[in-house]
Amino acid sequence: TNNDGSDKKKVLNVGTEATFAPFEFMDKGEMTGFDVDLLNALAKEAGYEVKMENTGWDAMFAGLQSEQLDIGIAGITMDEDRKKTYDFSSPYFESISMIVFKEGTDIQNAEDLKGKKVGVQNGTTGQFSAEAVVGKNSSDISKYETAALMFQALQSKNVEAVVTDIAVALEYEKNNPDSGVQTAVDENQFKSEYYGIAFPKGSELRDEFDQALVTLFENGKYEEIYKKWFNN
Numbered sequence: 001t002n003n004d005g006s007d008k009k010k011v012l013n014v015g016t017e018a019t020f021a022p023f024e025f026m027d028k029g030e031m032t033g034f035d036v037d038l039l040n041a042l043a044k045e046a047g048y049e050v051k052m053e054n055t056g057w058d059a060m061f062a063g064l065q066s067e068q069l070d071i072g073i074a075g076i077t078m079d080e081d082r083k084k085t086y087d088f089s090s091p092y093f094e095s096i097s098m099i100v101f102k103e104g105t106d107i108q109n110a111e112d113l114k115g116k117k118v119g120v121q122n123g124t125t126g127q128f129s130a131e132a133v134v135g136k137n138s139s140d141i142s143k144y145e146t147a148a149l150m151f152q153a154l155q156s157k158n159v160e161a162v163v164t165d166i167a168v169a170l171e172y173e174k175n176n177p178d179s180g181v182q183t184a185v186d187e188n189q190f191k192s193e194y195y196g197i198a199f200p201k202g203s204e205l206r207d208e209f210d211q212a213l214v215t216l217f218e219n220g221k222y223e224e225i226y227k228k229w230f231n232n
């Protein structure tokens with residue numbers, strides 16, 4: 001029960017960037033995806049209601065810092081920098097950068113990005129991966145606010161390749177069979193990353209959600225959600 005004696009559950013404000021299929025994206029006006037299902041299951045387990053909003057990537061982080069948001073979930077890689085500013089759950093998904101390019105472009109590995117026009121989502125590990133190859137302030141890198149705009153730039157040939165997370169790259173390839181895109185991985189250059197759910201520093205929710213995550217790993221619910229989005 002709450003302070004007012006009611007049994008209404010507390011509503012948590014959750015931010016995301018919902019152009020990142022299959023993790024979070026809009027389908028007929030509804031937000032859906034792996035992260036959405038996972039967060040809903042976690043909230044249910046932990047005894048909360050959630051209000052998920054497509055805040056966008058930068059505003060999600062800003063909202064966590066100002067504590068206007070309680071949670072951020074957006075396929076967020078837990079890197080050292082972000083860990084300084086936010087608290088994270090345990091890892092819930094493994095990823096690595098992948099290169100997506102139009103058929104006919106000569107790209108086999110990360111080195112081949114050099115001298116090419118590369119698109120990334122601004123402020124993501126895809127950007128950092130690309131920069132590690134072509135240089136941090138390279139004018140060959142174009143940064144887009146959303147993953148959707150990044151992919152549009154590839155289709156309209158404003159860039160020759162994009163660098164994004166592997167599951168998102170493969171989903172894009174699958175959903176756009178006629179677009180003539182190919183993918184390349186380079187495990188010598190790009191390293192494994194792990195997604196975590198982000199909380200404001202010091203948030204008490206972190207432990208509650210982490211406990212719920214352990215439960216979903218153990219009771220098969222995580223696997224069920226995983227299979228729904230990745231085994232078809």
Ligand code: ARG
Binds near residue numbers: 018019057077126146
């Ligand atoms: N995992 C990458 C990162 O944290 C990309 C995440 C982008 N997420 C999104 N919903 N657009 O930098």
